[in-house]
Amino acid sequence: MADLRPLLFMFLHLACFIIFYTSHHRPKPPSPTNLKPISSTWSSSFSFIKRIFSSKSTLPPDHHLPTRPGSDYLPLRNQTEIHPCPNCGEIFQKPGSLEQHQSIKHAVCEMSDDDPGKNVVRIIFGSGWPGEAPTIHRVMKIHNSPKILTRFEEYRESVKMKAARHGGPRPRCIADGNELLRFHCTTFMCDLGQNGNSTICSQQYCSVCGIIESGFSPKLDGISTLPNSWKGHVAVPQDIEEEFRFMGLKRAMLVCRVIAGRVGCDPGMSEKDDPGYDSLVGAGSGAARDRLDEEDELIVFNPRAVLPCFVIVYTV
Incomplete structure (x- = not known):
């Protein structure tokens, strides 16, 4: 019996240690402040699921x-x-x-023989020649950009407003800016319109492509427009094609819409001298008027006043 006491004492000591440890190291229940409501947890989970299946992108910034x-x-x-x-x-x-x-x-497109507009352009071009009409190789319609069209229409509106302010018997100016159909002869150096080529070139001396791309240059003293293609043809030197044949220079006629506005008659007068005038007729013409004679050359000083619509490649 005396031999069992140390053993019993040891077990008693071990039991007391276990009871003491468990009572001081038992996990404490969470306090109310550390608990998240079940509804809040479910809401965040549902939001996460919605983000996964949402059509909106979840990519980084x-x-x-x-x-x-x-x-x-x-x-x-x-x-x-x-x-x-x-x-x-x-x-x-x-x-x-x-x-x-x-x-x-896609600046231009060649008009086919089935296009009724081509026949109209050919008739307009062929009228006014004293002898045999020139040979037309192709007729191209110009697809002016929205920017160029907007500039043309804005200029028309400014001319109409100015005519209304100045008053006087100018019904054409107030109605449509006194728009006319005129011709302007120039040259080109590329194969524009040939074999379906609708791309304008970037050559410095190709006048047709430069006019189609950005309009007439504002640096010009004036833009000459003629009442018929014959007048436009003789306005360009006859030997220009022979002189610059080595550069591939060819002649072309532009059919243009022109806002003439109020027309002056003094070639020495500019728009700056008299803001009431929008264009001038050539030397030898009569008094200022809103309607031009058939033989008059019309000179406009604002490049926005001229809108080229067709290109005619021809030879005499």
Whole structure:
């Protein structure tokens, strides 16, 4: 019996230690402040699920997104708008790029023999020649860009407003700016319109392509427009084609819409001298009037007043 006491004492000591440890190290129940309501937890979980199946992008911010070469360093996910060219189908991401493409690559189109408008243009061009009418090789319709068309119409409105302010018997000026159909002869150096080529060139001395692309130069002292193609033809030196044949220079006639406005008669007078006049007739013409005679040369000083509509390639 005396031999069992140390053993009993040891078990008693061990039991006391276990009871003491469990009573001081038992996990405490969470306090009310540490608990999250079940409804809040479910709400956050549901929101997470919605974000997964949402159609909105969950990509990182824009500055972490990859970019596409030639896309002006815009994020790929912003490149959703496309603008296809109706002529060739090429895709552009900006309307300005499409407009520039069309104004260069599809600037003109050759009119076919089945087009009734081609016959009208041929008749207008052939009238007024003293002898045999020239040989027409092709007639091209110009597709003016929206920018050039807007400039033309804005100039018309300014002429109409000015005519209304000045008063007087000018019904044509107030109605449509005194718009006329005129001819302007010039030259070109490329194969525009040949074999379906609708692209204007970038050669410095190709006048037709330069006029189609950006209109008449504002640096000119005046833009001469003639009442018929014969007058326009003789306004250009007869030997110009022979002289510059080595450069491939050819002659072309532009059929233009012209806003004449109020017409003056003094060739030495400019629009700055008398703001009431919008254009001038050539030397030897009569008094100022709103209607020109058939033989008058009309000189306009604002390039926005002339809108080329057709190109006629011909030889005499």
